[in-house]
Amino acid sequence: xxxxxxxxxxxxxxxxxxxxxxxxxxxxxxxxxxxxxxxxxxxxxxxxxxxxxxxxxxxxxxxxxxxxxxxxxxxxxxxxxxxxxxxxxxxxxxxxxxxxxxxxxxxxxxxxxxxxxxxxxxxxxxxxxxxxxxxxxxxxxxxxxxxxxxxxxxxxxxxxxxxxxxxxxxxxxxxxxxxxxxxxxxxxxxxxxxxxxxxxxxxxxxxxxxxxxxxxxxxxxxxxxxxxxxxxxxxxxxxxxxxxxxxxxxxxxxxxxxxxxxxxxxxxxxxxxxxxxxxxxxxxxxxxxxxxxxxxxxxxxxxxxxxxxxxxxxxxxxxxxxxxxxxxxxxxxxxxxxxxxxxxxxxxxxxxxxxxxxxxxxxxxxxxxxxxxxxxxxxxxxxxxxxxxxxxxxxxxxxxxxxxxxxxxxxxxxxxxxxxxxxxxxxxxxxxxxxxxxxxxxx
Amino acid sequence: xxxxxxxxxxxxxxxxxxxxxxxxxxxxxxxxxxxxxxxxxxxxxxxxxxxxxxxxxxxxxxxxxxxxxxxxxxxxxxxxxxxxxxxxxxxxxxxxxxxxxxxxxxxxxxxxxxxxxxxxxxxxxxxxxxxxxxxxxxxxxxxxxxxxxxxxxxxxxxxxxxxxxxxxxxxxxxxxxxxxxxxxxxxxxxxxxxxxxxxxxxxxxxxxxxxxxxxxxxxxxxxxxxxxxxxxxxxxxxxxxxxxxxxxxxxxxxxxxxxxxxxxxxxxxxxxxxxxxxxxxxxxxxxxxxxxxxxxxxxxxxxxxxxxxxxxxxxxxxxxxxxxxxxxxxxxxxxxxxxxxxxxxxxxxxxxxxxxxxxxxxxxxxxxxxxxxxxxxxxxxxxxxxxxxxxxxxxxxxxxxxxxxxxxxxxxxxxxxxxxxxxxxxxxxxxxxxxxxxxxxxxxxxxxxxxxxxxxxxxxxxxxxxxxxxxxxxxxxxxxxxxxxxxxxxxxx
Numbered sequence: 001x002x003x004x005x006x007x008x009x010x011x012x013x014x015x016x017x018x019x020x021x022x023x024x025x026x027x028x029x030x031x032x033x034x035x036x037x038x039x040x041x042x043x044x045x046x047x048x049x050x051x052x053x054x055x056x057x058x059x060x061x062x063x064x065x066x067x068x069x070x071x072x073x074x075x076x077x078x079x080x081x082x083x084x085x086x087x088x089x090x091x092x093x094x095x096x097x098x099x100x101x102x103x104x105x106x107x108x109x110x111x112x113x114x115x116x117x118x119x120x121x122x123x124x125x126x127x128x129x130x131x132x133x134x135x136x137x138x139x140x141x142x143x144x145x146x147x148x149x150x151x152x153x154x155x156x157x158x159x160x161x162x163x164x165x166x167x168x169x170x171x172x173x174x175x176x177x178x179x180x181x182x183x184x185x186x187x188x189x190x191x192x193x194x195x196x197x198x199x200x201x202x203x204x205x206x207x208x209x210x211x212x213x214x215x216x217x218x219x220x221x222x223x224x225x226x227x228x229x230x231x232x233x234x235x236x237x238x239x240x241x242x243x244x245x246x247x248x249x250x251x252x253x254x255x256x257x258x259x260x261x262x263x264x265x266x267x268x269x270x271x272x273x274x275x276x277x278x279x280x281x282x283x284x285x286x287x288x289x290x291x292x293x294x295x296x297x298x299x300x301x302x303x304x305x306x307x308x309x310x311x312x313x314x315x316x317x318x319x320x321x322x323x324x325x326x327x328x329x330x331x332x333x334x335x336x337x338x339x340x341x342x343x344x345x346x347x348x349x350x351x352x353x354x355x356x357x358x359x360x361x362x363x364x365x366x367x368x369x370x371x372x373x374x375x376x377x378x379x380x381x382x383x384x385x386x387x388x389x390x391x392x393x394x395x396x397x398x399x400x401x402x403x404x405x406x407x408x409x410x411x412x413x414x415x416x417x418x419x420x421x422x423x424x425x426x427x428x429x430x431x432x433x434x435x436x437x438x439x440x441x442x443x
Numbered sequence: 444x445x446x447x448x449x450x451x452x453x454x455x456x457x458x459x460x461x462x463x464x465x466x467x468x469x470x471x472x473x474x475x476x477x478x479x480x481x482x483x484x485x486x487x488x489x490x491x492x493x494x495x496x497x498x499x500x501x502x503x504x505x506x507x508x509x510x511x512x513x514x515x516x517x518x519x520x521x522x523x524x525x526x527x528x529x530x531x532x533x534x535x536x537x538x539x540x541x542x543x544x545x546x547x548x549x550x551x552x553x554x555x556x557x558x559x560x561x562x563x564x565x566x567x568x569x570x571x572x573x574x575x576x577x578x579x580x581x582x583x584x585x586x587x588x589x590x591x592x593x594x595x596x597x598x599x600x601x602x603x604x605x606x607x608x609x610x611x612x613x614x615x616x617x618x619x620x621x622x623x624x625x626x627x628x629x630x631x632x633x634x635x636x637x638x639x640x641x642x643x644x645x646x647x648x649x650x651x652x653x654x655x656x657x658x659x660x661x662x663x664x665x666x667x668x669x670x671x672x673x674x675x676x677x678x679x680x681x682x683x684x685x686x687x688x689x690x691x692x693x694x695x696x697x698x699x700x701x702x703x704x705x706x707x708x709x710x711x712x713x714x715x716x717x718x719x720x721x722x723x724x725x726x727x728x729x730x731x732x733x734x735x736x737x738x739x740x741x742x743x744x745x746x747x748x749x750x751x752x753x754x755x756x757x758x759x760x761x762x763x764x765x766x767x768x769x770x771x772x773x774x775x776x777x778x779x780x781x782x783x784x785x786x787x788x789x790x791x792x793x794x795x796x797x798x799x800x801x802x803x804x805x806x807x808x809x810x811x812x813x814x815x816x817x818x819x820x821x822x823x824x825x826x827x828x829x830x831x832x833x834x835x836x837x838x839x840x841x842x843x844x845x846x847x848x849x850x851x852x853x854x855x856x857x858x859x860x861x862x863x864x865x866x867x868x869x870x871x872x873x874x875x876x877x878x879x880x881x882x883x884x885x886x887x888x889x890x891x892x893x894x895x896x897x898x899x900x901x902x903x904x905x906x907x908x909x910x911x912x913x914x915x916x917x918x919x920x921x922x923x924x925x926x927x928x929x930x931x932x933x934x935x936x
Contacts, residue, residue: 015521019527023557025558027557030557035560035561038556039567041553043604044604045602074607075607076606079607080607081928200621200898200899201894231621235622241622264618288603291601291602294599295597296586296598298894299602300603301615301616301617301895302617302895303617303618308924333602355601365604370598379552380552437931439930439932
């Protein structure tokens with residue numbers, strides 16, 4: 001009797017039925033605390049409580065009572081910040097009148113006015129690093145929130161066109177899969193200059209994950225490693241950057257332009273430069289953000305965590321007199337509704353979720369996204385295009401979990417807003433006076 | 444005076460343009476092929492003793508049997524389904540499947556534990572987590588082991604998992620540049636980034652005689668990596684370790700510091716070994732370019748220098764390190780090797796990064812920074828510590844405990860103080876094996892240095908020395924970001 005992992009092949013109906021049943025039941029049981037917390041689950045940033053709480057929210061659409069769903073224990077940043085709530089007697093009613101919408105176009109340039117229902121949209125995860133099923137689940141969830149999901153740098157799988165109004169086309173340094181058609185289809189084009197988890201290092205899709213479908217969409221050769229270089233080889237100044245934006249605006253005059261950068265010492269200058277080059281959205285990606293694969297040395301050491309970059313950029317944009325003409329988006333370590341509200345209080349307009357989406361769909365943050373010793377990718381079916389493993393995430397199931405999770409996030413955002421006496425999330429922007437730093441002890 | 448060009452491997456090839464112009468195609472090709480780009484040859488080198496696995500996996504046999512029994516009927520005929528298990532890594536691939544799991548293969552994805560919460564548990568292995576101490580953690584040890592085994596850059600998925608900022612080296616972030624790169628090839632031109640450093644003294648200006656001949660050449664040597672191998676603890680008088688250090692240093696063109704008696708006894712002398720001496724009277728082998736004086740001694744320094752040797756002066760970072768440093772500089776020392784303890788602490792409770800910055804700035808203020816080389820040892824436990832120590836002011840960094848861990852030494856007892864740790868080496872310490880492990884570690888750390896330099900757009904590591912502006916201190920950033928928030932220590936709210 002050999003229980004071998006065997007060669008990958010498409011799962012039979014029986015295997016699908018068995019695996020999905022066991023997986024879904026298991027996630028449900030863990031979310032409801034029917035068994036002790038797995039000892040090996042979690043880390044300082046994503047604690048066991050945070051992961052289990054996210055699973056609970058993805059199951060129910062509600063916040064849990066038994067898990068800490070607000071903070072990790074990283075001893076700094078968001079985990080050291082708390083809100084200065086008003087006395088209970090002054091709290092507002094919780095309800096839909098509390099406005100959580102986000103305005104993505106503040107330039108008044110006649111382009112689209114895009115206002116997602118939440119101050120959140122989905123960060124780039126490329127086809128190849130994740131499956132079409134995962135992309136579709138995220139895009140379908142985005143549609144339900146009148147929001148967006150970025151393609152990442154991996155091209156635009158044909159299935160996504162049905163959701164094109166909710167899909168951001170990313171143009172990154174390797175130009176993988178960048179086509180006139182996908183640029184014309186999208187409401188937002190995102191230039192990715194850098195990624196927070198590996199700033200200044202570019203990207204690398206391992207050969208094993210660059211299968212035939214992936215290669216076709218990326219315009220490459222199957223099973224050959226694909227490198228996204230760093231930086232854009234056509235951009236060495238703000239003027240070059242402006243040419244980039246001009247090029248996109250010629251192809252799609254309606255699209256908003258987002259510029260995604262990481263968080264170096266001079267991130268404030270970069271942000272202002274991007275604004276003057278024509279960007280509608282400045283997207284800062286902090287150093288503690290997620291990735292499919294990155295050198296360990298880069299994740300912890302290069303550039304600054306997002307909590308420290310947001311106020312720096314926010315204040316500089318005010319000083320330059322352009323703060324109300326550009327939307328500031330933060331990502332890279334935004335895990336919870338509380339993190340979203342804290343990011344906004346520090347000066348962002350909204351945030352991007354990446355890892356949180358994956359955790360909602362079962363990710364345990366085991367760090368084997370690129371496949372680990374098996375080389376096949378994520379055993380949960382998330383960061384893989386393996387013919388068998390990808391089937392463990394079905395679009396409907398993923399969409400529903402994400403919708404539930406986002407519903408719980410919205411509920412908690414409104415809960416925070418009402419306790420602060422605010423009826424619009426936009427009013428929280430830059431309100432550091434509503435935050436408290438919790439010093440001393442372990443946080 | 445000892446110059447790098449006197450050594451065989453780096454012998455300079457000078458070609459005049461007139462020669463090039465007169466060359467035929469074949470000759471030009473042959474000449475071009477003599478160009479040698481620096482490269483460290485890493486080779487996978489297995490552990491001598493298996494480092495403890497990351498996880499333990501426990502499977503309840505009754506629960507598994509019950510599952511198989513149930514599925515036997517439910518999926519009758521679909522045997523692959525009945526026998527399929529939720530592991531792509533082979534933990535349940537043994538002859539009796541899950542009844543005898545293979546925890547060595549577990550990567551902690553926890554799919555089995557989530558799918559079968561009633562009979563599978565995966566727990567962190569306490570034996571692994573017991574390694575090291577609060578500074579040199581089990582994560583450092585397992586990472587160094589991986590680097591010494593594979594020689595590559597550790598790459599994993601998902602984001603950072605640790606604490607926000609942190610003490611010591613963790614309190615510094617390195618900078619990056621959004622668009623400026625060392626070459627038009629971007630980071631994939633990283634092989635064009637130089638990691639050479641000079642050890643010795645450069646003249647502050649050039650002097651010529653009336654015939655135009657240069658009078659004051661630099662008194663220095665060049666090594667190919669910004670790190671050297673510091674001497675192992677005094678109690679560890681193991682010939683194998685010395686041989687490993689000397690051969691590895693020669694292979695990568697770095698420098699190994701080894702007590703002079705051991706150098707002579709084992710015939711380890713050469714261009715890449717710096718004997719550690721107490722006085723000028725010690726015999727040093729032919730070919731020696733540099734020695735290290737255990738402490739400042741004006742007379743010994745002069746006599747050794749007069750023999751044409753570069754002399755590094757060891758300075759313990761005890762309470763009076765500033766006066767010792769000053770005395771050595773005033774006495775003409777051009778290479779200063781500062782030793783903190785193995786947790787990177789100086790004698791006043793300060794951390795290496797701050798102490799080095801102070802030493803570096805004192806030399807800058809005196810206007811002699813390029814006349815003096817600063818080496819530093821202590822507390823370098825991870826690849827990220829290298830660039831951070833250089834940013835703090837070092838020219839080159841001394842590796843100590845990391846080398847021992849690379850050759851799978853087990854350190855017990857007090858690992859903070861120099862020479863007080865008990866070191867247990869693998870029983871059959873093979874020299875070639877050990878050399879390759881150290882070479883692999885060096886390759887991995889150099890490559891990780893290139894990642895940091897590439898992200899910054901810095902073309903060579905020499906330019907990183909004392910570049911505080913290309914780093915960010917977490918504490919300073921926090922004060923800037925959170926200073927107006929109520930409760931922030933020292934803030935204005």
